[in-house]
Amino acid sequence: MAAVQAHRDLEVDRDDYVDVHGALREAGLDGMARPMPRLFGMYFSPHDRGPGVLLNAQLDIITQRHTAAHELGHHRLGHGTALDKELDRTVGWGDGSWPDEEKTAEAFAAWFLMPxxxxxxxxxxxxxxxxxxxxxxxxxxxxxxxxxxxxxxxxxxxxxxxxxxxxxxxxxKPAVIKTTLAGGLVPSKAHVHVIDTTVHRATVRVDVGDLVVLRTPGAHFDALPDCLVPTDNPEGQLFWDEDAPATVAEVTDALTSTATVTVRMPGAADLLEVTIARQSPRVGVLELWPT
Structure with missing residues (x-):
């Protein structure tokens, strides 16, 4: 219920990817992200010169997003200042060692990010x-x-x-799933994003090193922006083969915001079009709450 109320109050789109950093800004929380070994993040209550959040800039974007939602949960649920120190969130869950406030903030994060x-x-x-x-x-x-x-x-x-x-x-293991989806070995920190006919004009959120994959037989990229590099051959080994139509592309650091990708689907008269948008871990203050 608290997550639904937060979606309403903070004008969050419940039908798509949740902009948790925008929600933090809309909620009036000050905050920043900085490297913090052995720490997920912190929530500062109004009684401790808050409200505000501090996030670990060394986390990957997926973990950082969850941490941001967790800290927002502390705020929306009226909790006191909280220090989230344990980097493995599965440790202690269910054994009675987690305080009730941590359990409810964790539940809030799940329902907030996945309505x-x-x-x-x-x-x-x-x-x-x-x-x-x-x-x-x-x-x-x-x-x-x-x-x-x-x-x-x-x-x-x-x-x-x-x-x-x-x-x-x-x-x-996610590594096994990624190998299956990409048709070859995938770097451990990379994610695999599958493009099909159902995602026309959708936004795919990626980071550097991620792979964008076409799994429909006969499909191939029609045009790739400079920030995507073809990385496959017909055997599914991940390296560039200029003679084969590209069906797997890797995101490079040339992607700074968004770019458009077009795909030729078999039997389709029109090109399939998707937008790729970079979602990287936030750092500092201005990059966490951009104007």
Whole structure:
């Protein structure tokens, strides 16, 4: 209920990717991101010269987004100043060591970043009514900007997965899923974003090193911006083959904001068009709350 109220009060689009940093700004929180070993983030309550948040700039963007939502949860739920020190959020959960405020802030983060309408939109973009395989959960996570584990757990909360499915899918390593989707080995920190006919004119949020993949037989990139480099050959090995139509492309640091990608789909008269937008970990003050 608190997450739904926050969506309403902060004018968050519940049908798509949630702009958590924009929500922090809309909520009136001061904040910054800086390198902080062994620390996720901090929430400063109004009683301690807040409200404000401090985020770890060394986290990847997915973990940093979740941390930002967690700190927003502390604020919206009226909690006191909180220091989130444990880098493995699974440690201690369920063994009685987590304070109630941490549990509720963590639950808030999940419901804030993955509202049911946004989950429904992600399902439509991957072309299914319900997730049937772990790859579906991974793709949903990419559209929502969330972790694979967190997404699997939330799909179970939404009754889209059975308890047995949740247990089995949590044992599936994201590295295996990424290799399956990309058709070859993928760097450990890279994510894989699948493009299909269902995502025409959608925005795909990526970071440097991520792979944009076409899995439809016969599909190939019609035009790639300079910030995307072809990286595949027909055998699925990830390297550039200039003679083969590109079906996998890697994001480079030339992408600073957004770019347009067009794809030639078999049997389609018109080109499929998507926007890729960079979502990188925030640092400093101005990059965390840009004007």
């Amino acid at each position: 049911p309408p946004a989950v429904g939109s992600a399902l439509r973009r991957i072309g299914v009514e319900r997730p049937r395989v772990p790859e579906h959960a991974y793709q949903i996570a990419r559209w929502l900007g969330t972790s694979y584990t967190g997404t699997v757990n939330h799909l179970h909360r939404l009754r889209l997965l059975t308890r047995a499915q949740k247990a089995a899918w949590l044992k599936t």
